Amino acid sequence: MDQKEKRASKAAGGWPALIASGRSLLSSGAPLSGVRALSKANQPDGFDCPGCAWGDPEHGSSFEFCENGVKAVSWEATERRADPELFRKMSVRELRKLDDYTLENHGRLVHPMRYNRATDHYEPVSWDVAFAEIGAHLKALSSPDEAQFYTSGRASNEAAYLYQLFVRIFGTNNMPDCSNMCHEASGVALGQAIGVGKGTVRLEDFEEADAIFVVGQNPGTNHPRMLGDLRRAAERGARIVVFNTLKERGLERFADPQRKREMIVNGSAAIASDYFQPRLGGDMAVFRGMAKAVLAADRKARAEGSKPLINDAFIADHTEGFDAYVAAVDATTWEAIEDQSGLSRAEIEKAAAIYLSADKVICTWAMGITQHRHSVITIREIASFMMLRGHIGRKGAGLCPVRGHSNVQGDRTMGINEKPPATFLDSLQREFGFNPPRKHGNSTIEAIGAMISGRSKAFIGLGGNFARAVPDSGLIEEALDGQTLTVQIATKLNASHTMPGKNAYLLPCLGRTEIDLNGKKEPQLVTVEDSMSMVHGSAGINPPAGEQLRSEIAIIAGIANATVGSAIVDWLALAEDYDRIRDLIERTIPGFHDFNNRVRKPRGFDLGNAAARREWNTQNGRANFFTGALPEKTEYQARADAPDRFVLQTMRSHDQYNTTVYGMDDRYRGVYGERRVVFVHPDDIRGLGAAAHQRVDIAGPDTGGVTRVAKGFKLIPYDIPRGCVAGYFPELNVLVPLSSYGDESGTPTSKSIPVRLSLSRPGEIA
Numbered sequence: 001m002d003q004k005e006k007r008a009s010k011a012a013g014g015w016p017a018l019i020a021s022g023r024s025l026l027s028s029g030a031p032l033s034g035v036r037a038l039s040k041a042n043q044p045d046g047f048d049c050p051g052c053a054w055g056d057p058e059h060g061s062s063f064e065f066c067e068n069g070v071k072a073v074s075w076e077a078t079e080r081r082a083d084p085e086l087f088r089k090m091s092v093r094e095l096r097k098l099d100d101y102t103l104e105n106h107g108r109l110v111h112p113m114r115y116n117r118a119t120d121h122y123e124p125v126s127w128d129v130a131f132a133e134i135g136a137h138l139k140a141l142s143s144p145d146e147a148q149f150y151t152s153g154r155a156s157n158e159a160a161y162l163y164q165l166f167v168r169i170f171g172t173n174n175m176p177d178c179s180n181m182c183h184e185a186s187g188v189a190l191g192q193a194i195g196v197g198k199g200t201v202r203l204e205d206f207e208e209a210d211a212i213f214v215v216g217q218n219p220g221t222n223h224p225r226m227l228g229d230l231r232r233a234a235e236r237g238a239r240i241v242v243f244n245t246l247k248e249r250g251l252e253r254f255a256d257p258q259r260k261r262e263m264i265v266n267g268s269a270a271i272a273s274d275y276f277q278p279r280l281g282g283d284m285a286v287f288r289g290m291a292k293a294v295l296a297a298d299r300k301a302r303a304e305g306s307k308p309l310i311n312d313a314f315i316a317d318h319t320e321g322f323d324a325y326v327a328a329v330d331a332t333t334w335e336a337i338e339d340q341s342g343l344s345r346a347e348i349e350k351a352a353a354i355y356l357s358a359d360k361v362i363c364t365w366a367m368g369i370t371q372h373r374h375s376v377i378t379i380r381e382i383a384s385f386m387m388l389r390g391h392i393g394r395k396g397a398g399l400c401p402v403r404g405h406s407n408v409q410g411d412r413t414m415g416i417n418e419k420p421p422a423t424f425l426d427s428l429q430r431e432f433g434f435n436p437p438r439k440h441g442n443s444t445i446e447a448i449g450a451m452i453s454g455r456s457k458a459f460i461g462l463g464g465n466f467a468r469a470v471p472d473s474g475l476i477e478e479a480l481d482g483q484t485l486t487v488q489i490a491t492k493l494n495a496s497h498t499m500p501g502k503n504a505y506l507l508p509c510l511g512r513t514e515i516d517l518n519g520k521k522e523p524q525l526v527t528v529e530d531s532m533s534m535v536h537g538s539a540g541i542n543p544p545a546g547e548q549l550r551s552e553i554a555i556i557a558g559i560a561n562a563t564v565g566s567a568i569v570d571w572l573a574l575a576e577d578y579d580r581i582r583d584l585i586e587r588t589i590p591g592f593h594d595f596n597n598r599v600r601k602p603r604g605f606d607l608g609n610a611a612a613r614r615e616w617n618t619q620n621g622r623a624n625f626f627t628g629a630l631p632e633k634t635e636y637q638a639r640a641d642a643p644d645r646f647v648l649q650t651m652r653s654h655d656q657y658n659t660t661v662y663g664m665d666d667r668y669r670g671v672y673g674e675r676r677v678v679f680v681h682p683d684d685i686r687g688l689g690a691a692a693h694q695r696v697d698i699a700g701p702d703t704g705g706v707t708r709v710a711k712g713f714k715l716i717p718y719d720i721p722r723g724c725v726a727g728y729f730p731e732l733n734v735l736v737p738l739s740s741y742g743d744e745s746g747t748p749t750s751k752s753i754p755v756r757l758s759l760s761r762p763g764e765i766a
Helices: 014-027 031-038 067-076 084-089 092-096 100-104 127-139 157-170 184-194 203-207 225-235 260-264 283-303 312-318 322-331 334-341 345-357 375-387 408-413 422-432 444-453 473-481 552-564 571-576 578-588 682-687
Strands: 113-116 121-124 147-151 211-215 239-243 253-255 274-276 361-365 398-401 458-462 485-490 503-508 526-529 534-538 645-651 677-680 695-699 709-717 724-728 753-759
Touching: 084 121, 113 127, 127 485, 127 503, 127 552, 147 157, 147 444, 157 408, 157 422, 157 526, 157 552, 157 571, 157 578, 184 375, 184 398, 203 225, 211 225, 211 345, 225 239, 239 345, 274 345, 283 322, 283 334, 283 345, 283 375, 312 375, 334 345, 361 375, 375 398, 408 526, 422 578, 444 473, 458 552, 485 552, 552 571, 571 578, 677 682, 682 709
Parallel strands: 147 458, 211 239, 211 361, 239 274, 361 398, 458 485, 485 503, 645 724, 677 709
Antiparallel strands: 113 121, 113 503, 526 534, 645 753, 677 724, 695 709, 695 753
């Protein structure tokens, strides 16, 4: 690769995206089945793309080229197999030495496996034996609360519903899930502010918005289909205002692979009209500053006899706490706002002026906002800012948290929640005639603590790569090894599978792209819910990767039947016909009336959102302003003024989705062939007495008697505020303390980790 190729891409998408997608299909060993599958991705008669949770439009074809989708489909449609022969050749100790990319590149799991501790090898086992033994181990626990039932956002609505029903009949609410580690703060904050923990917009609202505030997210890598909607909004004149600590190519320019002329001339179009780079943890101060500017402009307009700039009618008719909010804003000085945000007053007032000039505004955010200690009050502040001009509950405006995995929002709707609402438990009790546990269960952070302390004896993982997703990843190996039982339901081998408990099982399941046949050889349909609360069907088109594969639903039913029996629920009958599961969902969860009929219509149906109708399901029945102060100090402000001290955020590379690593390149950031890198401002590199591409050791907080160090990371000069640095997870999760999590959310503070950098190989250029 020459120097020209090693530069960062000038725009997201375009020919590099096409080339990378082609390489992904070819490297999978199954280009034809991959291409065939892609033609059915996000189509009414096809499957929901496993790549992300970005919504699909109600009108016309929703097929849009998406590099992430190609990678996800080809990753699943690979012809490589992690078969029993692989496990015969390689011990668990040997597998544990492999990196995540190599492990998953062995291909699809195709046979249920049981761990033999005496030989340190996984060995084939029959499904019936596996279910019976898992059920026996679970029944032998002293208490159901000794088990942790983890869920990935990949699971369908039907699988998630069956899973939570089994767990609650078993007798616990220990349901840690991926929401605990990403958008928990969004759910908590929006629940307090507007009465529903979801966004209020539909995809069609992006076609009408005059301004879209994109905060703490990188669509070019994490949800590329969003770029098409942002570009179309920009082309019709909407202002795209970005607040992001790093400069990201996908937020600056986008070349649409769907546009033939643009591809021929190698063109691209701007996305952001305005790009601001706050310090890590400074977003709340940004929104407090914009509110301060808006209120000042409103007072000036009223004093001059002009039309008020805030929406008096919306505030009076729908909200609570406005006067206290105004007092809190007035009490916040510009000096405090500038110091915490890292932006100037002029920059913040410029953004506020765009807000004031727009009749319809959408605010959208992701994990750059949710993974801080003060994330909940930051999102409360965002909601309050949007309330000032009534930008909630009308077309072309609203709040839009963008989830990651394709059904993480649907899993929560289905009851995957360690703190279930009483109304949901009451509904289960009426329908099934048992008493669901009412005590709150363990979140992800709490589940890890229970495993480390020995209070937990069993771990069941419905998808995902738990060991790589969690904070303090240096501790999780021992925690999983210490479990009496570990069960991993998965499509591919990953690091979590190399950390078996005393009794461990790998249970291979069908992927989203594969045909799911019941005992009568009738294809089954599952459903998902996207970030816009649209529920639609998903039916695979590829043959299963192996004859032994079972659906997630069939596996859950088998474990449940062996553990709690069929006196309350006929699990095996539900696994034979998913319509029966949807009938139960319809009777126990609001919004799913006529579920089986509506989901079979093209594009599915809108689950509905009370706040979007200006119905506020809060305790006081109104939308609530946040009336508190800014955090006393962010991690950035708390760091000593020393050249080796920084605040770190972890993030994905472009060749990655969640913990799945597709490759070793990050072309939008100019990184090729490796992942052990850290992005640092050029002046900070010089302040360390270092040069670009030298290696540094990154030391995290020494808390709880744990030394946290990530060694040998290459310094990459980057456009990022001084004092802030960034690098990839899961490699840097080892630096995130288990004890550092968001107030009220329990989400790991993966975007605000105090670290120190020191040269690990002085004078050596990598």
